Amino acid sequence: MLLCFVGTNFHGWQVQPNLRTVQGTLSDALGMLFGEKVKLIGCCRTDAGVHAKEYIANFRSSKFFPIDNLLKALNSILPEDIGIKKVWLEDLSFNARYSVAGKLYTYRVFPSLARDPFLEPFVWRIPYSLDIESMKRGAELFLGNYNFSGFAKLDEEEHDPFVEIEECKIEEKDRIIEISVRAKRFLRYMVRRMAGCLIYLGMGKLTVDEIKEFLSGKKCPYTAKAKGLTLERVFL
Template sequence: MRNICMKVSYDGSGFNGFQSQPKGRTVQDEIEKAIKHLTGEPIVIIGSGRTDAGVHAMGQVFNFHTASTIPTERWAIALNTRLPKDIVIRDAWDVPDAFHSRRSAKRKTYRYSIDIGKFPDVFARAYRFHHPTKLNIEAMAEGLSYLIGTHDFTSYTSIHSTKPHHIRTVYEAYFEKEGQAVHMYITGNGFLYNMVRVIMGTLLWVGQGKLKPEDMKLILEGKSRSLAGPTAMPHGLTLVDVEYGDAAVEPAEATDHDDDE
């Protein structure tokens, strides 16, 4: 048996999330159907993490064990011809038998995008949350800085989180402007259920002047979801990249982790 790892991009607009669900279309189901059509094997893939309904991915990672002899370099092309147009396999490579795309992950990066134009960009409306009134981006960036480091993120996760603890490390977090869009990038060792969206929903209150930047720290220390702002809309969120920090399990050109947005 071989252990093959793949990087996949998908437009989450038409999916009920990445992970298989009792009802609704999912990315995992579509990929598994394509693999079965290609090899005849009823394979269950292992994702690096879940993404919620409507959330997108540029660099989701998954792995699976297969008895197929298809050359590794042919897998992406072969699957892409069998996948719907809103899913694209970007790369495939062999990994050690013990590699697990979720447990082996070291860093994950998400992006949340806001359209701050008076009118939304019609071509980006599926990937940015439109906020037509003025936001204080500098105050939002200051508030975001209080979340960098290792903290208990109970205040910034869903009350439905089932994790035994909410301690996570955020390595870096910042805002970047692109035309009438503002992107928040956040990299950590893992993200709790709805964590990035709750952070953004709270930062929007900071941007609107409803909270001060330093309130982000007070909310964090309060360890209660009731202190934070609303959960931001899913369509503005994209899983950008998953990193493993070991050349043995990454494509040559690529430079307790349990999210789930």
């Protein structure tokens, strides 16, 4: 299934005891409809507060539910901060975590003293001006295959810190600066720390040489706020 969610009131994707998560909420809804416990597999983890415009998940069931009816039923019982866009049948070998070809994240930062409550849940608003050209030069540093252990919280099952960044670009749209990053896979906290580096570079509080040190393994302490990050697209 293809879904989307506003992450503000979720503690991320992955099920956690006694916490509201996207996976837990959606699994409960599927269990209600299918009358059995459903194991739901997602294309990636998301941190608490992170949003997704596109997210791929899959599950198997011993019972059949007509696709169109399932789409309608899920959207009728799920809370308003989760939406199902599409449901379809896949080969049994499909696994949302491993079958996707890539992901595109966008981090949005709003350099402004004025506050807009319609933007506030989806951007990191900072009371500083940003040098976009410096940020663009900084973004080029990330292109290629690097050891991103300095940008990540490595999980026990994550043994490979090398990630190839296919795209890292900076654009300004309606005074909001968008940092877009595309790769096949990402490490935990990686995009938020990349964004944090570029934002602090734009504020003049960080240098290009310091970013190079982070790419050489030094721990990056600049983590951008979760609410500014959105999983924009998932590529199959």
